[in-house]
Amino acid sequence: MDHAFALLTGRPISLYAAAVLRIGYGLIYLGFLLREFTHRDEIWGPDSPWTPALARELFQQTGWFSFLTWWDSTLYLDFCYVAAVAVCALFLLGWRTRLMSVLFAVVVAAFHARAIFMTDGGDNLILLMALYLTCTACGRHWSLDARRRARRARGGRPGRWALWRAASEVWSQAGPARASVVTTVHNCAMFVIAAQVCLLYGSAGLYKVQGASWQNGTALHYVMNLALFRPWPGLSALVDGHPLFISFASYLTVLLQIAFPFALFSRLKYVILVLLLGMHIGIAVLMGLPIFSGAMIVADAAFLPDRFYRACGDLCRRAFRSSDGPAAARHRPAAGRSFVPTQPGDATTLPAAGGGA
Structure with a gap:
């Protein structure tokens, strides 16, 4: 039991795998929506054989929902469709991943429920994974969020307003407890995905x-x-x-x-x-x-x-760097050297980079 508890709460597992799931399902659903763009009215629109009235009647029996049935308008469908494409793209790129993961799950559930009789096993799996990914830290790697955190760690600008600085300080003080909760929820979600x-x-x-x-x-x-x-x-x-x-x-x-x-x-x-x-x-x-x-x-x-x-x-980074040519290699700093000069009073030993989870 102690080992299982340490495994769940000690450190987040499969962070790169969670990022691959985010990228994979975001890309698949984005491609699906773009492919069906010309057929959107026949599948999800008011002129669909499965009309919004029939869908709402089924929702009363099953408890499902879909924002696509709120208004029977082609213009409203087009607005929702463009918004759904934007959500899929932002989720794929990992921009504000926690918010986008929830919106992505809502989009998948809404489109799935609106045309429930046109779905198959792949759609069911994407829906389940979209719900599970809302509980994972799938934006830790290979995302715009990770890039923003890296820039901030290298010396980003502090908050401009006193209220923002105070909120940031309170948020940082709650860091250990928040990190423990996020780690536990993430690990449990990854185990559920595997199961x-x-x-x-x-x-x-x-x-x-x-x-x-x-x-x-x-x-x-x-x-x-x-x-x-x-x-x-x-x-x-x-x-x-x-x-x-x-x-x-x-x-x-x-x-x-x-x-x-x-x-x-x-x-x-x-x-x-x-x-x-x-x-x-x-x-x-x-x-x-x-x-x-x-x-x-x-x-x-x-x-x-x-x-x-x-x-x-x-491997991809090395391939990309080698494609720059010998000219770029001459301007690249040598391994183990830094352009930052040593300052007086610097410590002689530093903790190894990348040691954290």
Whole structure:
């Protein structure tokens, strides 16, 4: 119990993974709204077959809500649509992330509820993750908020007004307690996200294994011949022309989904994550479900350690610096040297940078 309590309250875990979730789901929903911009009135507008009156009647039974049904006006829909696009973009960039995470969840819930009969498993997962991300510190890294904090730490301007300075001082004094609460809530939310993904894969695998077509390895054959999920009929026919591959892929799909929750605490999970990545790419291409596949790939990214994302970030920075050319390298300071001169009275030893969580 002491170890579990220390794990929840000691330091925030998977901060880079939370940032990847923020970027991934913000990008997916932003792309979704931009893609459906020309069809917005047919899906969410007053001229939709599922009218606002029908939606409000359903809300009375289910308890859902959507601000898109407050006024039956095309102009109001356009205003809400532009505002939703802006919220998704700001959430993706990590600007005022705590506020934007709440607004992003409201936007996803509103659009989801307004056209509830046009959603699929990918939309359901994005909605759940948007709600969970409101409790995470997903703006700590790779965000405009992180960049602003870094600039402020390097010597930002103090507050201009006395009231602002007093409020800042009170806020800083409450820092330890606030940090403990934020850490606990963030860690709990990340555990819930992990549990949600494990439940999704485990239940999907157990449901599949009960079906006769999955037991005899022919399930994907029928999937390849569904007219609704054949964006590339020639490619589907080509894949379906290899019965041995179809059978192997059917059994492997069930095995991966059932084994995923049990492989989280071993290095086997990295092999399973790579195979799941290939599976979701195949679903996106062969079945024409890019939103669902993208949502699942982003959810799987929560299980990669922060050291992996730090290594990726360092690799990208080195690649970007090397692309500057030798001219920029000559003007770049050498490693271990600083342009700031030593001041009298400076301490000879300093704590290592980056030691904090």
